[in-house]
Amino acid sequence: MQEERRREEGQEIMNTKILKENNEKIVINLTNTNFETANSIRRSCINNVPTMAIEDVHILANNSALYDEILAHRLGMIPLTTDLKTYNKLEDCKCKSAGCARCTAEFVLEAKGPATVYSKDLVPTDPSIKPVFDEMPVVKLFENQEVRLTAKACLNNGTYHTKHSPCNAYYQFYPNIKVLKSKKALDDICPRKVFKNGAVDKDNLLNCNLCNACTDAFPDSVTVEPEENNILLTIESWGQLAPKTIYNTAITNLISDLDEFKKLLK
Ligand code: SF4
Ligand SMILES: [Zn+2]
Structure with a gap:
């Protein structure tokens, strides 16, 4: 209901897409958002999901x-x-x-x-x-x-105590990598193995941590830009809860805290 109302009011709705998921870790792509929101979700995952x-x-x-x-x-x-x-x-x-x-x-x-x-x-x-x-x-x-x-x-x-924290959670901007001139040497310069045969290896694109080692070494061959409002959130569970449960509970608890804050402001 809230989402429908916000769409009618022309507000942007954050989109989420799961890019990787297993029992220990989940990588979620958040779009139409900003790093303040991503950081609030990250903090909610670490501190606001009980175990x-x-x-x-x-x-x-x-x-x-x-x-x-x-x-x-x-x-x-x-x-x-x-x-x-x-x-x-x-x-x-x-x-x-x-x-x-x-x-x-x-x-x-x-x-x-x-x-x-x-x-x-x-x-x-x-x-x-x-x-x-x-x-x-x-x-x-x-x-x-x-x-x-x-x-x-x-x-x-x-x-209350860090022993109850369910996970480590962190985020980074989505890497927008453009190869201007294909170069085999890119394969070796990237510490995260993002390139294969001088081009971006799509399977390893998400490994890019925006270190800029490639652009420093070959500024004429490649550009790497962080995409604003396009964020990769990673949640690594300590094992008490499934990573997706941590994310869903963090969002629910964050919204309920914000609702309570709104009520207190009235
Ligand atoms: S910025 Fe760093 S991790 Fe990303 S592609 Fe370039 S060298 Fe690899
Ligand atoms: Zn009781």
């Missing part, structure tokens, strides 16, 4: 080489798979932040030495919330050493 992370650790036994605080901090930094449909943020939950099955996931960890304790040793009560990577070392235990603990994870944003 699960361990917040409370109850240590029952720990005679390892690590202090309780360091152990708890390490557990907090382990990325956990996140289910945004089932879990609420603690502050938004009906339990009024007391902690319940709708806002808190629990884990048990029990290990005896000699052994290395890995992230996979955290046993979840909800199988949908578990460490993204199995082999993250937590602590090394020697003979007669043990760790026993319970941990609670909750949903929160990167603004």
Whole structure:
């Protein structure tokens, strides 16, 4: 509805097109926009998309080489798979932040030495919330050493603590490359392998990071211009959420924050 109204009012609508996507990374082409908007989306991806992370650790036994605080901090930094449909943020939950099955996931960890304790040793009560990577070392235990603990994870944003941040996100302008005179030497000068046989290799065009090494070396043969209002946004997930989910949630949360800001201005 909002989009239709804006079209009727003659306002430009940002267009998006997915150029590359896999489980870890997405590259989105944003057109009819500007870098301020792209940067707001980027910041929203990093700071305004909640993920699960361990917040409370109850240590029952720990005679390892690590202090309780360091152990708890390490557990907090382990990325956990996140289910945004089932879990609420603690502050938004009906339990009024007391902690319940709708806002808190629990884990048990029990290990005896000699052994290395890995992230996979955290046993979840909800199988949908578990460490993204199995082999993250937590602590090394020697003979007669043990760790026993319970941990609670909750949903929160990167603004609260960076352990909740779901991704790295960055953008650049779309590269407009024109080869004026074909030159085989371009293949070797470009550190990102954008050229093949002296021409732009279309499959590698998006690798261009606008470094200008080619134009500095061969100013008469090639030009590279950043296309304004044509932006490549890259989102690299840490694994808690799919990259497309991060993008969609970031946009939804950004719009809702702007709506709230608008209401406060009235
Ligand atoms: S600007 Fe840099 S990355 Fe882009 S084509 Fe030229 S040398 Fe390659
Ligand atoms: Zn709750």
